[in-house]
Amino acid sequence: MGRSVTMRTVAEVAGVSAKTVSNVINGTGSFSPETEHRVRAAVEELGYQINPFARGLRSRRTGxxxxxxxxxxxxxxxxxxxxxxxxxxxxxxxxxxxxxxxxxxxxxxxxxxxxxxxxxxxxxxxxxxxxxxxxxxxxxxxxxxxxxxxxxxxxxxxxxxxxSDEQGAHAAVAHLLAQGRRRIAAICQQGEPRAGSRRLHGYRRALAESGVSYDDSLVIGVADPDLWSSGAGAVTRLLRTRVRFDALFCQTDVVAIGALSVLERSGVAVPDDVALAGFDDIEAARFTSPPLTTVDPQxxxxxxxxxxxxxxxxxxxxxxxxxxxxxxxxxxxxxxxxxxx
Missing domain, CATH: 3.40.50.2300 (Response regulator)
Known part of the structure; x- marks a missing residue:
């Protein structure tokens, strides 16, 4: 069985000290381009494996x-x-x-x-x-x-x-208002300081700027906006209230897509009956039917x-x-x- 390849082995093949090999590998100290070339050639020839954890212990950096x-x-x-x-x-x-x-x-x-x-x-x-x-x-x-x-x-x-939680939500709701929608519902996780609260601020600001009164009956809270089922459950509750709405803004695309599935099953046409917008621009948003209007947070x-x-x-x-x-x-x-x- 051949001997294990160590830093000292690399040093012997390259004709330099083990310290110089360490300097080249870790980017420390000074060495000539020729020395660096010899060390790296020896590393490649011998198949020397650099241990990132051991290097991290020495340099106090893990990369x-x-x-x-x-x-x-x-x-x-x-x-x-x-x-x-x-x-x-x-x-x-x-x-x-x-x-x-x-x-x-x-x-x-x-x-x-x-x-x-x-x-x-x-x-x-x-x-x-x-x-x-x-x-x-x-x-x-x-x-x-x-x-x-x-x-x-x-x-x-x-x-x-x-x-841009508040600014993005404001833009999405302003877009819905520009489509002539005035009864805009929202599904958000409420309570400071979460993103849902900031997006709800943007929703309310867009309504106020257009002279549309805020209606608490149009806002449905969710415990977890990261679940598809949250959107489905929230819009189900909204439909059961029989409150009239012609647009829906959702805190996340996940919530919006969950809501879309229920709207379709309930005979509510999107966007003819209810215009829908989400937030996040996840990949799935482009493949819903119809494709989802959303805020891309970059x-x-x-x-x-x-x-x-x-x-x-x-x-x-x-x-x-x-x-x-x-x-x-x-x-x-x-x-x-x-x-x-």
């Missing part, structure tokens, strides 16, 4: 970031994770996805302790914790928050990529900005050197057949 999400059964979260992985790969980073399952304790643990020796930074999509709760936690490594930047974040060393931009913010802070000798920064990914309204005849 890995953590992505903390509520779940991955919601298509938006899964598609966002894919974009974060792609954006990270271009910078030579790996991604570990942690799902918190809507648990405040799991979110708190992911932010404060569990990742300390596993990842170099965290991208976090809040769900259970309020801004006051996650802002009260000690910031022990580079962290990017996805979503609205809380007022209390000023002076903190947390970076934010803002998702997942690719969210992921790219988050990774860039995280990487720039991770590259500092002390990540606390920079003050907290905030960027907005913007949004686009995707008008499709569910809202226009």
């Amino acid at each position: 890995t970031i953590g992505l903390v999400l509520p779940n991955v059964h919601q298509p938006f979260n899964a598609e966002l994770a894919e974009q974060v992985i792609r954006a990270s790969e271009t910078g030579g980073l790996k991604v570990v996805v942690e799902t918190t399952r809507g648990s405040a304790d799991r979110e708190r643990t992911a932010l404060s302790t569990s990742y300390q020796e596993l990842v170099d930074g965290i991208i976090y999509l809040p769900h259970a914790l309020t801004p006051e709760e996650y802002l009260s936690l000690p910031v022990t490594q580079p962290t990017v928050i996805l979503g609205e930047r809380a007022a209390g974040a000023a002076g903190r060393i947390l970076d934010h990529v803002e998702i 997942r690719e931009s969210i992921a790219r900005m988050a990774v860039e913010l995280l990487r720039s802070r991770m590259d500092l000798p002390d990540f606390r050197e920079l003050p907290g920064r905030s960027e907005s990914a913007g949004f686009a309204l995707r008008v499709r057949g569910s809202s226009t005849p």
